[in-house]
Structure formats: C-alpha cells, structure tokens
Amino acid sequence: MARHWPNEGARRVSMSTTVFSVRLLVAAVFVSSVATSAAAKPLQPYKDALFGYPAILREDDGGDFRVVDYQELRDINGRDQIPERRVKRAYVSLGVKSSQVNETLDLGGRSLDVTRVGPDRGAAFTVIFIHGRGGDRRLGANDFSFGGNFNRLKNLAVGNGGTYYAPSVRSFDAAGVADIAALIRFAAEQSDGRPVVLSCASMGSFICWGISRDQKATAALSGMMVMGGVADPAFEESAAYKARLPMLFSHGSNDSVYPAEAQLALYRSLKNKDYPIRFVLFETGSHGTPVRMTDWRNVLNWILDR
Template sequence: MCLALTILVGASKSPLVAPYKDELFAYPSLLASAHQGAYLSVDYRAERDIRQRDAIPEKQVKPRYVDLYPRKYQRDLSLETEAGRLPHIAVGTRERARFIVVYVHGQGGNRTQGMNDHTFGGNFNRLKNLAARNDGLYLTVDFSNFEAAGVSQVKYLIHKFRELSPRAPVFVACGSMGGRICWALAQDKKLAPRLGGLILLGSHWDRSFLNSAAFRSRVPIYFGHGSADRVFPIETQEAFFRSIRSKDPAYPVRFVRFETGSHGTPIRMVDWRDTLNWMGSV
C-alpha cells in the first residue's frame, strides 16, 4: 500500500517557494515511511522515470518538463580572488534575494552541470525556475578540488553573495564527491549558523558532523540516495542518518531512499520545492 507525501510547513511560516510543475516533479508513490516521516522509501523505476520521461534517455528530457523562462535571468560570471578567477553561473535575483541555493558538483563535473536545462530529467531546470520565480538566487561554481582550496573557493562565493542578500538562508546542495565540500562547510563556526540546510545527493557521510558547528546550530540535512548506488553504499549512509537521530531524535534530518535507483538518481529525482520548503520551515 502506497503512502501519500504531505509537505509539513510551519503554521506561522509561508512556503519559501510556490508550486511549479509539482505534478511532474513530486515524488512518485511512497513505499514506506519511518522515523515519523523523516525516512521515506520512494518508488523509483527507470522505465518510467528515465525512458518515459526523456526523449533521449539521460541526455534530453521531453519538452513539457522544461521552461526556459529563467534564461533571461542567467549570467555566466567570474569573481577575482587571491587564488585567481572563480567562474560561476547565477540565475535569479543577485541582490536582496529571498534565498540562495548553491549546487556543488561531483567528480568530473563543472559549473555547467547544474545549469543544464535538459539533463537529469529537467530537474535542474525546475530548480532554476523555482529560484527565478520566487525572488531567489541559484548558483553553480567551478572550484579547483575537493580539498581545502575548493572549500575556500565555495566559501568565498557564498560570502560574496550573502553580502548582497544578508537575510537570505543559504542552501548548499552537494552531489557525490561534492559532499566533501558540504561537510567542510558544516565545520565553519562563522558560516554554519547561517546555512539554511545541506542537501546530500548520492553523496557520502562524515562522522565528524556530529561534533560540528552545523550540528550544534541544528542545520537541516537532506539525504537522497539510490538503493543500488555502487559508489557510496546506501547501508552506510542510512546508518549515518540513524546515528544523527540517535544523538538528537528531534534533529531536522530527512532521508529519501529511491528504490532501485543508481548513483545519479537523487539528482534526477529530488523534489527541490518540497526540500527547500521543509528546510525553510524548521
């Protein structure tokens, strides 16, 4: 028996982002729910969610999933830092934004991955629309590595845009190896309290998070993971999710398991609107 997903938004807070193509991008049927709804098992099927959704599987989504409205607000930019140029792409409101989303790519990616309107089932295009239509800002960035230099570059980007939108919560989404950046940001005593949430997509775990500034500030965490992920086994990530809840049963953490999904499935399937509204309500 499938379970219906209900978005829980605090009664005193209006949703951060308004509906946009929810009927196309909301999670398929739920197979199971646990931990008072913090753990969800989603019915993912490659035949439906890739081959019926894409005109060219994994390369070109069907037109109804895409709206190119955000392109008028999209700019390929560069910041000058002590370590050199920092190329990045921005979509939406660059000053006084209501919220900021930063996408950190994984191994082999670059700033254009998270701006591609047609791959990953059009899910990045939906995120661009959510930012552009709700006075938000969406950023992707090229960084040098997943070590200290890369962490410093992502921090610099966040710092510069927070100066222009000081009241905006910052949500950092990290795909695969990009999780190393997310976990490093969680340790920053100045930045962590200002984060609106960390979104780990097919990524890994970091036990040091349990002693981090972000954990102490109760920064919301979202894990999206495919049950057939061969890069980062889901069993270890689920165990890490349980360890967070064990240390703080009321901690704002959510785990979405995509049944039969592979390493890249969470990027295709994460419900951006649901996730941002949940994080914005806690």
C-alpha cells in the first residue's frame, strides 16, 4: 500500500526548485570563471623609458585625444644606428626570437602565411598586425626597423603570455578581408575566447574597415587600431560600430599619403557620440611615424582594460 506523505506535492516542488537553483548557481560560477580566465591582465612594463611617448603637447577629451611631440632628429637619427633601417641595440631584446616561427595556416580551406611569436594555443591575448602595400609578414616581424617597435611588441606579447601574428596579406580587397577574418576566428578559438586585437597600418586599414563589417569577426575582437590609415566615412553603419568595439587611431600630422584631417574628422564624429575611441597625433610626423612611435603597451592596456 502506497504511503502518502502530507504536502507531498509541495515537497516535490521545493526539491525541484532547490535542484534548479543549485544548477543555476553552478552555471553562474562556470560562466564567471570563464569570463575571469578570458580577461587579460595589464601588460607589464618593457623598456617604457625608451618607447613611451617623449612628451604630450596637448591633451583633450579626458586624455582620449593626445598630440605627441615628434622630432625626426631625435626619434629617427638619434634612435637608429642606420636611419630608418636599423635601430640601436639598446632598443631590442633578441631572445624573443626563440618563440618565433614562420608557418602556413590552413584556415578552413584558406591558406595564410604568418609569422607567429608566442604559443599557438592558450594565449592570454592575441595581437594581429596588418602591413600596408608592398609588405608581407616580414615587415611586422622585423626587429630592427621602425625603431625596434615590433621587437617591443613581440617582447610584450611573450612576456605577458600573449601571441603575436604578422600575416602576409595577399590583397586589400574582399579576399584579403576574408583571410584575416578567418585568422581572427582561429586566434579566438585557439585562445579559448581571450582578447584579440587587430592593428592595421597604411593601406592595411582597408582590411580593418572590411573586418568592421564582418559580424562574426567583430564579435571575436576586443579592439582595433588604425595607424596612418584611411578614414571610413561609413563606419557608423558597421557591425563594429554597433558593437562599440574600442578603436585607436594614430597618425602623423604631416602625413602626405593619407592626410590626418579625414581621420580627425571621424574621431570627432565618433567622440561626439560617446564612442570608445582614442586618437594619438604625432606633431610633424609623416606617414610611417605611427608604426614607429605608437606606444603598444599604452594602447593594449587601454583596450584590454575595457
């Protein structure tokens, strides 16, 4: 004979509610732990005295807009052993080359030549650099050109558990955008969803603007950098804009290839809409100045902190 306990239905509801609540709590803890593990820590200093901005001439928008002092005699001739070709030895640490490999990635049927610095899995963060016209992966892997700034980026990546990719972009059209979108997704998967930052220089900015329209690639990014690049007047129609992807523009005030005024106008338009954006303008700097002078640690810490 079956025994019927008083308020048996209420007991079952109570037990079901308890089990459900415990499951919700476990799920919340799991999500929280994943989010915590995915957050990158601030990058530790690396030769900041050599690579930090020489002097801030002007600062507006709560520090989001900066005009930085740039002097060719000091920042090229005084910094390089052979001007624009080989930086002085104090600016580089070559031990990082033990963590560097050239490889061809198969990205879902798309092959892409890259230089990778750092682990191929589990990176705390990933930085991807896109070169301009006439370049390839060797430009972003060169330790001695651009004042040693790429060597610093390599050391910042490896020293902080990150990975750096310098791919060879075959074209600056839709095909090139598709290649880099595949690399972004690959990097995010290999690092279990940890931050990925895309940086584009000169004509490489066409790739950044193309990526900004790719919803899946944008969703895998934590920030974007455009150095001495073109402005995109239709950016506010992009997936990146709707996602409020943090952006950093850096430009030389005397850039004769892509004049700074267009990028400044885009910055001001976005800033007026309270968009997360920063602008670093190098006073008297030319087209290549941002690649040489942009403070990678300063920018990456701002992006990773968001």
